[in-house]
Amino acid sequence: MPDKDRTSGYFRPDLEIMDAQARQAYLDRKVADTVAHAYAHAPAFARKMASVGALPGDITKVADLARLPITEKGELTEMQQKGLPFGGLNGEPLESLSRIYVSPGPIYEPGERVFDDDRWAQAFYAAGFRRGDIAQVTFNFNMVPFAFWLDASLNMVGCVSVPMGVGNTDVQIQTLKDLKVQGYLGTPSFLATIADKAESLGLDLKKDLNLRVGFVAAEMLPESLRASLQERLGMVIRQSYGTADVGCLSYECAHMNGMHFAQDCVVEVVDPQTGQPVGENEPGEVVATIFNKAYPLIRFGTGDLSAYSNAACACGRTSPKLTRIMGRVDQVTKVKGMFVHPSGVQQVAQKFPEVMAYQLVVNRQGHNDVMTLVCELKDAPADLSELKCSMEMAMKEVLRVSGEVEFQQPGQLPQGCKVIDDRRVWK
Ligand SMILES: [Zn+2]
Structure with missing residues (x-):
């Protein structure tokens, strides 16, 4: 069987290669819808809007978001404790949810019954995951949503997920080998641990394992570590940027050099002191608005510092890129x-x-x-x-x-x- 083409194509060509004007119109519509829904169903957001005297009719496009206050992660626990479980942050009633995730804080996160958010799927496709790949998920499946999201998103791409969770290095290696697994999802450091252990067991990383593509997250990925893993395992390693609250916000394509904004959400880079958007290549806090009706986070402050660029990319994707994550806003x-x-x-x-x-x-x-x-x-x-x-x-x-x-x-x-x-x- 010829090797799969893992570098071309798009998961959502309708959104990923649309021109800037069409994207603007699309996102404006989604913002207006999401804000109207959140105002009507998530009382905590209605109160936030009221605090600046805004009504849904005032927020009808992406640029209007700048009128709304930013919700920092630190506020979520406090908001929820005033009215458990969700403190009025959920946009759908309890009985229509599939899960409640428990993130550190604690922050209780409503999980929608039908997960149709394909932003991670866009990232996987851009990384080189393809239909028919078997992919091992080594993130934690307990309590938090991340691994569930990845599992569902692999399915969207047509991959077969092996939900391994963390640890058990020996079993992970046996599974990689027995199932001829092509895809790895986990931290870069755990992949290095797997490679070291497999070698110590006498395995040839390229011949005995069949890894082709890795999606790493949750840790910094130094380029030296990426290069060494790619070389040792004969695979491609790509990363994305997102948070456990708002999901995938940006991801690398084959050309790397930054991470394309994921489609179907709004990513802003703002001055942490004023909350107002900054210009291209200027550092600021990454703020996200997602279109999840069950959990409509609007202007969620990630606390991460980055900058964006509108430079064209050879992959054909037309979205801006986050240039790199520079650290935390509270250290700036x-x-x-x-x-x-x-x-x-x-x-x-x-x-x-x-x-x-x-x-x-x-x-x-x-x-x-x-x-x-x-x-x-x-x-x-x-x-x-x-x-x-x-x-x-x-x-x-x-x-x-x-x-x-x-x-x-x-x-x-x-x-x-x-x-x-x-x-x-x-x-
Ligand atoms: Zn690109």
């Missing part, structure tokens, strides 16, 4: 009007192998923010001023804010110190 600091995140500082420091320890200190001089990257070096280089100069250039390039680099004797920065020390005092 605004310096000279720009968001600076610990991961950005780390990125600067990692460009210079001489740097052993570092901390970004933010101060205020008069009415100006001053940013100093304090560094301790392994060995003093021949030309300290040259290193200082190139590090300052890297700061400007990566953080998009200029600052100064200062060297000090090793051992003064405590181990595990904060990456950003914001010393500004606001009076």
Whole structure:
């Protein structure tokens, strides 16, 4: 049998390759519908809308969403405790649900009876999962919805799911081998554990296993780990971005270089302080609106920091891409009007192998923010001023804010110190 074509085509061509205008009109309609439904059936959202004096007739397109407050994850538990189980967040009565999921918090999540959300299926197809693939799901099936979503979504693509859950590495390996499993769904670190264990059992990862495509989530995927897994197992590894509350928000295609917005939801990137959408390539919080009538989360703040790009992609998908997840909003600091995140500082420091320890200190001089990257070096280089100069250039390039680099004797920065020390005092 010829190898499957795992790089071309789309799961939802009607949505994935539509032009920008048609997409806008489609999403505007869905937003108007979802808001009207949530207002009528989910009292917690009706109250949110009332708090800003908005009526369903005011929110008829994507751009109108900016009028509504953002609901942060931390609020959900509190809202629910005021009226268990769902605190008025559910958009359908209890008897029409299939499940109640229990997420950490606790947050009780209504599970719709008919799961027709195909955003994960879009992601799987883009990753290279194809009809007839056997796919092993190694995420946890207890309490939380994620693994159930993946299982149902594999079925939408025409794959056969093996619901393994977490752990049991030996049984996982035996199953991969016996069933000639082509697809893996799980964390990248667990896939590495499986590969190590299989090798220690004397298996040839490429000959004895038949893995072709992996979908990894729930952990950061360093490119070095991706490369090593792809090479060792002879498979393709793709990732997506989403949360346990709002599902899949974006996913990689064969060309990678960011993650396409999933279709059939609204992804906004907003200024965490004002809640207003930011422009292309500007960092901000990812905020999602999903069209789930049983659990209509409208302007849900993920707490994750990212940016989007409208650049065209060779895969043909026309949706914007999230460029990368930069960290959590609660760790971000605004310096000279720009968001600076610990991961950005780390990125600067990692460009210079001489740097052993570092901390970004933010101060205020008069009415100006001053940013100093304090560094301790392994060995003093021949030309300290040259290193200082190139590090300052890297700061400007990566953080998009200029600052100064200062060297000090090793051992003064405590181990595990904060990456950003914001010393500004606001009076
Ligand atoms: Zn693409």
